[in-house]
Amino acid sequence: xxxxxxxxxxxxxxYVGFSQNSAGLNDIQPNQQLDRDSDTCIIIRPGFRVxxxxxxxxxxxxxSVNYGTIGQLTACSWTFSxxxxxxxGLIEFNLDLIPPGxxxxxxxxxxxxxxxxxxxxxxxxxxxxxAAWIQRVTSSWNELDVTWLTQPSxxxxxxVSVFETAIPDLDYLDLDVTDLVVDMLANPDESFGFMIxxxxxxxxxxxxxxxxxxxxxxxxxxxxxxxxxxxxxxLEDDVGISSINLFPNxxxxxxxxxxxxxxxxxxxxxxxVYDMQGxxxxxxxxxxxxxxxxxSDALQVGSYLVSINTGKQIMVxxxxxxx
Numbered sequence: 001x002x003x004x005x006x007x008x009x010x011x012x013x014x015y016v017g018f019s020q021n022s023a024g025l026n027d028i029q030p031n032q033q034l035d036r037d038s039d040t041c042i043i044i045r046p047g048f049r050v051x052x053x054x055x056x057x058x059x060x061x062x063x064s065v066n067y068g069t070i071g072q073l074t075a076c077s078w079t080f081s082x083x084x085x086x087x088x089g090l091i092e093f094n095l096d097l098i099p100p101g102x103x104x105x106x107x108x109x110x111x112x113x114x115x116x117x118x119x120x121x122x123x124x125x126x127x128x129x130x131a132a133w134i135q136r137v138t139s140s141w142n143e144l145d146v147t148w149l150t151q152p153s154x155x156x157x158x159x160v161s162v163f164e165t166a167i168p169d170l171d172y173l174d175l176d177v178t179d180l181v182v183d184m185l186a187n188p189d190e191s192f193g194f195m196i197x198x199x200x201x202x203x204x205x206x207x208x209x210x211x212x213x214x215x216x217x218x219x220x221x222x223x224x225x226x227x228x229x230x231x232x233x234x235l236e237d238d239v240g241i242s243s244i245n246l247f248p249n250x251x252x253x254x255x256x257x258x259x260x261x262x263x264x265x266x267x268x269x270x271x272x273v274y275d276m277q278g279x280x281x282x283x284x285x286x287x288x289x290x291x292x293x294x295x296s297d298a299l300q301v302g303s304y305l306v307s308i309n310t311g312k313q314i315m316v317x318x319x320x321x322x323x
Contacts (some may be wrong), residue, residue: 025221027191030221039105039226044093047220051212052092052193053263054141056148059085063148071214073111073221074120074134075196076206086201088151090141091211092193093223095185097309101230107181108132108174109194111209115133115169117266119208132162136180137192153196160182162196162207173211174224181225244308250320253301257306257319270309273319275302 046052054068059080073089098104115122123130128255135154146152158179162172177194184191198205210219246259249259271292273281280305286293304319 007309011295015160021184026156040102041099041224041226043224044095046093046186046212046221047217048213049095051220052143053091053211053213053221054143054146056086056088056151057144058087058148066147068143068146068147069213069224070119071211072114073196073211074114075198075207076124076130077198077201077203078120078206079203084203086198088195088197088260089209090137090146090152090193090195091221092137092141094321095225098185098203098227098310101231102185102227103230104178104182104185104225104227105180106226107176107222108224109177110174110224111172111196111221113169113171114208114210114220121206121208123165123208124168124204125164125207127202129164130205130207132174132207133198134160134162134177134180135195135197135258136183137179137195138190140192152192152195165207172207176215177223181223185254187316202277227280232243244262244315244317246306246317246319249317250322252322253299257294259306270307271306272309273299274305274307 007114008101013154027199033158039228053073054066055070055074057063057065057067060083062085073091076087077088086200095290133156135156136158137152138155139152139224140274141150143151151215160175160177162175180194194248196209196291198207209221210216212220244259247260248255248256249257271285275281281299283294283299299319300322306317308317308321
């Protein structure tokens with residue numbers, strides 16, 4: 001039995017929501033409904049704590065400067081005090097929730113305009129077309145130390161053409177990046193997000209969007225991926241997880257949390273606890289033939305998300321810990 005889910009991830013607040021066409025997995029209600037029929041769809045929209053994005057600045061004086069916390073995702077060719085320099089944007093999304101072997105039916109990237117005169121400015125076609133490329137990044141990079149001189153490599157394979165605009169604050173919604181995401185999942189060791197760059201790096205032309213560091217969450221970049229999970233992930237039987245239970249919940253500190261109903265004999269089961277900033281916590285579990293147990297003193301007072309992933313289905317339950 002295949003149960004198809006809609007998962008919405010909004011990692012600024014740690015919000016995760018589910019809905020489905022069959023009862024049993026709706027512990028947390030979604031903040032957005034997707035209509036993709038039988039596909040599983042996820043929306044990934046990280047906030048500043050876990051988002052990974054940066055620009056690299058080609059102005060000679062800026063080539064060794066890191067811009068990993070700037071609120072702007074820029075592709076441009078411009079001059080700065082009369083000196084020419086190109087800027088390219090980098091962004092990476094965590095695709096770990098997509099089961100290996102899934103068939104990707106659709107992936108779209110939405111970027112929201114910076115739209116302000118200050119900073120690096122608005123979209124501009126001052127000297128010509130500001131059309132751009134979105135390319136797959138093929139080498140690793142670190143948000144907090146990447147620079148123009150250390151920028152990662154990219155490939156032109158299946159690069160996506162981004163249309164030009166003379167509208168200074170135009171949002172670019174639902175850019176089709178399906179082929180790029182398919183390539184990322186097929187080549188995880190050579191896939192580290194997207195780079196956006198001008199097609200023609202000659203001043204003056206610019207596209208400027210917001211990063212996950214922007215103060216307004218509604219302007220954070222967003223990736224939607226819809227897929228069909230594989231019908232056979234090497235499990236002996238089709239696993240249903242609607243009967244999984246956390247007890248007690250809420251739970252007081254120094255008490256034992258029990259997770260029952262999990263098919264522990266399956267090798268593909270992954271159980272994780274996330275804080276409300278979207279960080280996976282290094283939690284150790286005590287497993288028995290029928291249950292998983294956790295001492296709640298490993299968690300601070302607050303709210304958490306417990307994710308149970310069988311490879312075919314995912315359940316997320318909210319856990320509350322109090323004094």
